[in-house]
Amino acid sequence: MFPLSVRELRWAAGGRQVLDGLSLELGGEGITILLGPNGAGKSVFLRMLCGLLEADGGGIDWGGGPRPAQGVAMVFQQPKMLRDSLLANVELALRPLGVAAAERRGRARSVLERVGLGQREADSARGLSGGERQRLALARAWVTRPRLLLLDEPTASLDPGSVEAIERIVREIRTEGTRILMSTHNLGQATRLADDVVFIDAGRVCEHAPVQRFFARPASQAARLYIQGELPWRMAF
């Protein structure tokens, strides 16, 4: 799967060029944070990595081969849960992997423990708070032991306590060797979690640097303005 080599990705929709030659090289370790204003193309890029979208131009090279059938998991900003128990929702992710029922249950249980939801495994997944749902979504992705974990602004609408819980879990997943790519608007979160930062603006990668250097000496004008909070939003209506 690694090194992940992204070359000149292009993607347009509704008359707007969302990805405009996005290129990136990713190694197989650590947490990479995607930063950038709304409409920069972060979500589209993540969806392309997990196979939901096809690029109009350019390509992705997955460690010298095509996109792998398994090993990539994604946590969406608004995760959708089945009308079922927490345990059943986590087990769901293991079904396409051909895992036997008993093993599914065991793995789901232990992952739920690790995200702090073990006591509530039989509760209805639809009755969870925002933070709990996000933890459940993480558990659902984690249980598949992914090689690459993608997260699309997972703490965008959460309270500080839940944010901290999510960040703790993400760090733990990293220590198990999973490669993590996460988009966020929260600069503090970026400094807390990132090994390196990718700054995306107007559909291209402006900068890709280790986290310390990015915040101390941003190389591009756009990144500088963004860190200062002054980059205008580029949402197209």
Added chain:
Amino acid sequence: MAHGFLKFIRSTLLGLATLATVAQAGESIVLASTTSTEQSGLFNFILPIFEKDSGIAVKVVALGTGQALDVGRRGDADVLLVHDRAAEDKFVAEGHGMGRRDVMYNDFVLVGPAADAAGVKGAKDTVDAFGRIASKGATWVSRGDRSGTHAAELRLWQSAGVEPKGQGWYKEAGAGMGPTLNMAAGMGAYTLTDRGTWASFRNRQDLAILFAGDPRLYNPYGVILVNPARHPHVKRAAGERFIDWITSPAGRRAIAAYRIGNEQLFYPLPR
């Protein structure tokens, strides 16, 4: 893939057919007869006697005579019991049935509103009665369904020299005797009915028998075995057993014993 699908359909139907035959214990025949005969209650009376005697269950499908003969032509019944001699003879001549025998007769009666605006009560005979209705333009409800009753009714119009079709007072129900009587009762109209259905009809309202007894109103029934040469699956032995029984002294006794109130409805043949 289509072949596999057809095989699946075939085996499902086979399974259902086996279930259907296993579900019924013992032998049975399908008797296609007329709604008027069934609604008179005759079958509920005489068939248990036959079934006890022979162990053969008789499943009665009640339709109009015309429909019953069509069912016979398609081979969907084993025995027919209907009342339209001309149609029965044609059926046998065409090779669809064999061994037609007389079974019984009942009679038709002319019913209408008690007020009797057409003066049917005083008619000399049936032809006169029909003529009076036509000239008065009194509302008439016809079966209109190619049944034995319908055929008899049309013959009577013909002998009265009347062409009723298309006239404003002539209503074709296209239905069995019961619904036709319902219509006549509801409209206050005249109609021709067999005595058996009339005797057990519960919704008479204002209707009453206004004319009866004329030999022209005599209504004979025949029983026919559907031709096993044409339709090999016909249960020949059981069917013949039924036909033999219903024309035997035991069967004739059963038919004559059936009454509603104290009235005998059907008279076995030959007299």
Added chain:
Amino acid sequence: MSGLGMAFSDAFALLAGLDRRVAEIVLLSVQVSGLAVLFGTVLGLPLGACLGVGRFPGRQLLVVVLNACMGLPSVVVGVVVYLALSRSGPLGEFGLLYSPAAMVIAQTLLVVPLMAAIARQVVEDAWREYAEELTVMGFGWGGSVRVLLHDCRHSLVVAVLAGLGRAMSEVGAVMIVGGNIDRATRTMTTAIALETSKGDLPLAVALGLVLLAVILLLNGIAYALRQWAMRRYA
């Protein structure tokens, strides 16, 4: 006593006295319609779910045709099945005409499009919600259909009840293919038709009330089951 009043008292008498012939007729109705709905569930719900999830050329046309089939006149289905099962017809060798099996076949044909159409709508709405997550997790069409059918199970109960209602209340198909044979293929609806045509209207209405009572009971059971299930997983 008015006709309707007589009908009510007759109905209670029938129910209270557990009249044996009425019990036979009720049992046959429930068996035939129940089997038809069972086949409808097994065939119609997955069919509808596949249409809800799948995207292929001609799909929209299929959806329109399926929705139209919800309005199939029962008497038309009856005639078609009769001609198919008749001894002179293509499937005549099985001798299924005038048997409860023929009635089950006809009612299944009536009920499958209805249940499939409802399932399609329900599953399509759910698919819109879950499509991204299920795709990323690696579920194909078949796997997604199974997940969605299970997730929508409460709404799909409505499809089953709709099918049951349609089957138990129709008279056109079972009359033609069953023949309304006494003690063999006489159901509640054909018995009501018969008593009506004999002019015994109070008895016909009484049987009608019994039929309504049975349908009400079945719906009540379904409701209770659903309430219990929903209390577990909203």
